[in-house]
Amino acid sequence: MSNEISEAQVRHVAKLSRLKLTDEQINLYTRQLGAILEYIKKLNELDTTGVEPMAHVAPLRNVLRDDIAGTGMGIDKVLQNAPDSDPPFFKVPRVLEDSSGA
Amino acid sequence: MQITQLTAFDLLDQIKKRQLTARDAVEAFLKQIDKHEKTIGALITVLPEYARERADQIDQMLADGRDAGPLAGLPIIIKDNLCTQFAKTTCASKILIDYQPPYNAHVVEQLEKAGAIIIAKANLDEFAMGSSTENSGIKTTRNPWSTDCVPGGSSGGSAAAVAARMAPVSLGTDTGGSIRLPAAFCGISGLKPTYGRVSRYGLVAYGSSLDQIGPLGADARDIALVMNVISGHDARDTTSVPESISPKPDYLTKLDTPLKGLRIGIVKEYQSSDGIDPQIVAAIDQATKLYEQMGAQLVEVSLPHTQYAVACYYLVATAEASSNLARYDGVHFGYRTPNPEDYIDVYSSSRAEGFGDEVKRRIMLGTYALSAGYYDAYYLKALKVRMMIRQDFEKAFEQADIICAPVAPTTAFRVGEKTSDPLTMYLSDIFTISANLAGIPGISIPAGFSRDSLPIGLQLLGNYFDESTILQAAWQYQQHTDFHRQIPAGFIEQ
Amino acid sequence: MSDLNYKVIIGLEIHVQLATQSKLFCACPNRFGDEPNSNVCPVCMGSPGTLPVMNKKAYEFAVRTAMAMNCEIARYTKWDRKSYYYPDLPKNYQISQYDLPLSQNGNIEITVAGEQKKIRIRRIHLEEDAGKLLHEGNVGFSQVDLNRTGTPLMEIVTEPDLSTPEEARVFGTELRTLVRTLGVSEANMQQGQMRLEPNINLVITKDGKQYKTPIAEVKNLGSLRALERACAYEIQRQLADWEKTGVTMETGFKSTRGWDEQTGTTVLQREKEEAEDYRYFPDPDLVPVVVEKDWLDAIRKSLPELPIARRARFQTQFCFSEKDATTLVEDRATADLFEQALSLGAPVKVLCNHFISFWAMHANQRGVSIAELGVSAPRMASLAKLVGDNKINNTTAAALAEKLLTCPDDPADIAQRENLMQVSDASSLEKILDEILIANAKAVEDARTPGKKQQKAFGFILGQVMQKTRGQANPQVVNQLLQKKLAEKN
Ligand SMILES: [Mg+2]
Numbered sequence A: 001m002s003n004e005i006s007e008a009q010v011r012h013v014a015k016l017s018r019l020k021l022t023d024e025q026i027n028l029y030t031r032q033l034g035a036i037l038e039y040i041k042k043l044n045e046l047d048t049t050g051v052e053p054m055a056h057v058a059p060l061r062n063v064l065r066d067d068i069a070g071t072g073m074g075i076d077k078v079l080q081n082a083p084d085s086d087p088p089f090f091k092v093p094r095v096l097e098d099s100s101g102a
Numbered sequence B: 001m002q003i004t005q006l007t008a009f010d011l012l013d014q015i016k017k018r019q020l021t022a023r024d025a026v027e028a029f030l031k032q033i034d035k036h037e038k039t040i041g042a043l044i045t046v047l048p049e050y051a052r053e054r055a056d057q058i059d060q061m062l063a064d065g066r067d068a069g070p071l072a073g074l075p076i077i078i079k080d081n082l083c084t085q086f087a088k089t090t091c092a093s094k095i096l097i098d099y100q101p102p103y104n105a106h107v108v109e110q111l112e113k114a115g116a117i118i119i120a121k122a123n124l125d126e127f128a129m130g131s132s133t134e135n136s137g138i139k140t141t142r143n144p145w146s147t148d149c150v151p152g153g154s155s156g157g158s159a160a161a162v163a164a165r166m167a168p169v170s171l172g173t174d175t176g177g178s179i180r181l182p183a184a185f186c187g188i189s190g191l192k193p194t195y196g197r198v199s200r201y202g203l204v205a206y207g208s209s210l211d212q213i214g215p216l217g218a219d220a221r222d223i224a225l226v227m228n229v230i231s232g233h234d235a236r237d238t239t240s241v242p243e244s245i246s247p248k249p250d251y252l253t254k255l256d257t258p259l260k261g262l263r264i265g266i267v268k269e270y271q272s273s274d275g276i277d278p279q280i281v282a283a284i285d286q287a288t289k290l291y292e293q294m295g296a297q298l299v300e301v302s303l304p305h306t307q308y309a310v311a312c313y314y315l316v317a318t319a320e321a322s323s324n325l326a327r328y329d330g331v332h333f334g335y336r337t338p339n340p341e342d343y344i345d346v347y348s349s350s351r352a353e354g355f356g357d358e359v360k361r362r363i364m365l366g367t368y369a370l371s372a373g374y375y376d377a378y379y380l381k382a383l384k385v386r387m388m389i390r391q392d393f394e395k396a397f398e399q400a401d402i403i404c405a406p407v408a409p410t411t412a413f414r415v416g417e418k419t420s421d422p423l424t425m426y427l428s429d430i431f432t433i434s435a436n437l438a439g440i441p442g443i444s445i446p447a448g449f450s451r452d453s454l455p456i457g458l459q460l461l462g463n464y465f466d467e468s469t470i471l472q473a474a475w476q477y478q479q480h481t482d483f484h485r486q487i488p489a490g491f492i493e494q
Numbered sequence C: 001m002s003d004l005n006y007k008v009i010i011g012l013e014i015h016v017q018l019a020t021q022s023k024l025f026c027a028c029p030n031r032f033g034d035e036p037n038s039n040v041c042p043v044c045m046g047s048p049g050t051l052p053v054m055n056k057k058a059y060e061f062a063v064r065t066a067m068a069m070n071c072e073i074a075r076y077t078k079w080d081r082k083s084y085y086y087p088d089l090p091k092n093y094q095i096s097q098y099d100l101p102l103s104q105n106g107n108i109e110i111t112v113a114g115e116q117k118k119i120r121i122r123r124i125h126l127e128e129d130a131g132k133l134l135h136e137g138n139v140g141f142s143q144v145d146l147n148r149t150g151t152p153l154m155e156i157v158t159e160p161d162l163s164t165p166e167e168a169r170v171f172g173t174e175l176r177t178l179v180r181t182l183g184v185s186e187a188n189m190q191q192g193q194m195r196l197e198p199n200i201n202l203v204i205t206k207d208g209k210q211y212k213t214p215i216a217e218v219k220n221l222g223s224l225r226a227l228e229r230a231c232a233y234e235i236q237r238q239l240a241d242w243e244k245t246g247v248t249m250e251t252g253f254k255s256t257r258g259w260d261e262q263t264g265t266t267v268l269q270r271e272k273e274e275a276e277d278y279r280y281f282p283d284p285d286l287v288p289v290v291v292e293k294d295w296l297d298a299i300r301k302s303l304p305e306l307p308i309a310r311r312a313r314f315q316t317q318f319c320f321s322e323k324d325a326t327t328l329v330e331d332r333a334t335a336d337l338f339e340q341a342l343s344l345g346a347p348v349k350v351l352c353n354h355f356i357s358f359w360a361m362h363a364n365q366r367g368v369s370i371a372e373l374g375v376s377a378p379r380m381a382s383l384a385k386l387v388g389d390n391k392i393n394n395t396t397a398a399a400l401a402e403k404l405l406t407c408p409d410d411p412a413d414i415a416q417r418e419n420l421m422q423v424s425d426a427s428s429l430e431k432i433l434d435e436i437l438i439a440n441a442k443a444v445e446d447a448r449t450p451g452k453k454q455q456k457a458f459g460f461i462l463g464q465v466m467q468k469t470r471g472q473a474n475p476q477v478v479n480q481l482l483q484k485k486l487a488e489k490n
């Protein structure tokens, strides 16, 4: 079996992805991702030195809008799909007053 | 002829001449849905009341002699990853099972302005990730040509619905072949426009730099009709191409122009592809011969890097997906796990319970490709290979006006046949993926049937913003063949 | 006590909220204090299928600031996604700029205790702000308000060139003045429009050996005072920690700390073993920005006079002290008001005097800037002219100034109406003087006789005139008259 990715790496990636996986799933994904990554290794056959990475298709530049303010869509609509709310707020289990990453 | 067997073009003509009302059209297709949805499973939401109300409004406008738009009274089905304010938009995912968008997608606005009537929302692989529609978190769609087989994916619902004549046309989305593959498997026509041609505003993102919305229908003319309405610049999508760079054409005007002198590229590397069904090779040969007879000129082109397209695609698409799907976290909308331990668990459990296996797998792959220490080796490498693939096409289009290729290596496979091996499934898209990476348009049209009566598709790839030429080539081919007129037995209303 | 000394190393990361009308990537109002979740649309709440469109003004504001800080403006810049999960960030990624920020390598000058110092700016980039989490009361949940989500933030990162808490504060003050002068931000710190995050550590030299303490980042400081205090506290804490544990940058972890205003201490939030994995990658939904020379030139041309230059000019041209010039220039509107009053013909010395004396006092008492007192430049100019033209004296001017705060009239009209005009008319003053001379023969006598009492008597008579005229007599006129009278009778 391929060892392109280890079980520990898969666990780390699951954590980064915020996916709570069972041991069984970790095991399965380790094998499947390993096989896919093995296939992807194919790209290393190509010499890409000096090749510009292609992040966009169309060569568009400077698509900007004027600074004109509209209005919000209304609190009812904002909260319409919220799994839990305390109008006018969204509601989540208490977050430690830690900090965001911004 | 029965209403459900009419092309969109003929149906619109009859409505315009008031030989038929919009309401008649809507009723006929709703009846077809009623009759066949149980076996096919093409649809997630059917909108009978909404459709009837819209039809009556349009009939009233027509009766008053007002202009009700170029698609006035045309029933249409759209893929359920296109946002509608009037109907849930689930992306066939448990995580959005009750999600009601607060706005309409650009294409929905355009369709409705043009008088089209959205009668249902179609099934798909969850978040458009798949090639068979078996990854739907809601239902499995069957191929109307053989209900043991998949319809292809991810726009499997949109393709099966048109094949089963539940609507004359539908909208799908194509990130790696998701319109063209199901069109081929279901024996209909389907176009993936140039990236930037149709606004993505309101299309729930999977791979943002690859996603494109396009029409599916019986023939190229029906597709041109819909393209005339959905394409064009939209300021809400900064990747949408402005008129100044590429003016929007009338896609109908060039259809009847003869092909004399058209240079059709045959891809050298595709001639010797392993694992491609010889019946498909034969059908493509037949098609190119026909093109020659029609006055086209065949030229050999080379796409040396397309063999890397699948590997490249699965890095680019999944990296973007891992980020695009981060927002489904159980906080602001969508599914939330019933008893979270804490706010972190709201994320991890809601996502684990809400997403299906394939979605999780792709999020994991994409996250890995972007993570510290792997970015250069995977993601950046893929972006460079992507550039090489694009350059292949740029060179090829110096020699050819369009490129002729298979859509898939096989005809529709059996339900369950490839579900346990994701990689084999990914390889179904081997002939379609490079068009998404390069951003060029491609159409899939019916080009024959296999021994077991399954449709075979022919793919025509065009240069940037040259949908008109591939539509012309497709339509001209359809003037000399009748594969596109075939309707699977059992779906012809008596 | 062994031979120990240390050097303080402080770098600052500052987030400044830009004063645009709309958010960075959608048209929602960029406004503070509205009802929670009222300035939210599908784009900024990250509704599936939505796409961002960049605000041109925000871009120009950031470029303006970068130019004023002598930064190199990148010709090509792009947008990246920075991934992390937090409930105030609905997409769970922040659109920011990673490897190609819109500007780099600048500097600004600060003056601390008369000494000038250049602080290098590493980079300035744009990004979207997150929303707000509220944790009211001791309940088991938090509330999320997305009004601030997607508002434009400018992130300014300095090199670690600051070496005292005071320098950090002065830098912060300078920056606040600058962004206000440029009109790119109100930089109201109470409203979180400017948030400071110092990175601090020490280089300790002991017995000829050097030790570096682990870097601490103090998050989200909301005032310049807190910045100075937090830095000062960190220096003491790191020194004590090092003396106790000997942990250095090599053996310890970088830490993130919070500031506790009540106790005046920093509190450990987390220690990081490795850098956070933000999985930056180019945002496929936003196309790059390429700045053309014309665009840059237009922005450069629109730059106002910068605080440093203006401050120098206020010192040399208008004779303000360094301190007064600094205070005045700190608020662009106030400095503008001053110059506007000047252009309306106010005598410069009188106007300076009014600004640093009673106008500053009233502003201080009300906790606003002079510009916010509600007294217009024409009225301020008119008041200064009355003094300059000897129509009132400074005592009357101060009294009038107070009236101007509540009464909308022109000071000349008020002075006229309330009879506050200085009496310079010689004939009416002569009449009054004559009366006083008759009533005070002894003083007149003394004033005429050279000697010890002469000066005092002269002053007494003048005082009497002032009393009689309720301070409105023009002292110069009275003086001349009196000298004439005393000489006459001789
Ligand atoms: Mg930042």
Ligand SMILES: [Zn+2]
Pocket (backbone or CB within 6 Å): C023, C026, C027, C028, C039, C040, C041, C042, C043, C044, C045, C150
């Ligand atoms: Zn918004």
